[in-house]
Amino acid sequence: MAALSIQERKRLRQIGHALNPVVMIGGQGLTENVTEEIKRALEDHELIKVKVAGEDREARVAIIAEIAKATESESVQTIGKIVLLYKRAAKQNQKLSNLVRFANSAK
Structure with a gap:
């Protein structure tokens, strides 16, 4: 997956x-x-949040990296125990995609 630009992030x-x-x-x-x-969830919504429990920061970082690799997604942002993951869907679901829903509500 190609790296996201600053504007996309x-x-x-x-x-x-x-x-x-x-x-x-x-x-x-x-x-x-x-x-x-x-x-x-990534296939349906394209952009999701995942909460990673645990107090060990290094363990959380390792799990987040493992998730991104296993799901072929990109970690957009990590704040505390929450990671925002993005993966472009092969066929975008107009009713479930968070990207489509946001674009429609922003108008």
Whole structure:
């Protein structure tokens, strides 16, 4: 995946500000089922928030990097335990995509 430009990151952060986490990673860590759920959410919504539990900052950073690699997505922003992930959908779902919903509400 090509790196996002500064303007694209800024736009995605603006959209992501209003979003709530759709996936939460708990004590079990990053399991195969959690990875599949993140992939499904990215395919539907393109831009999602994921909450990574745990007090160890290095462990959270490692999990976030692992999520981005496993889902072929890009980490747009990380604030505390919340990461904003972006992956362009192969076929954009007009009803579910957060990018489409934001573009329609911004008019």
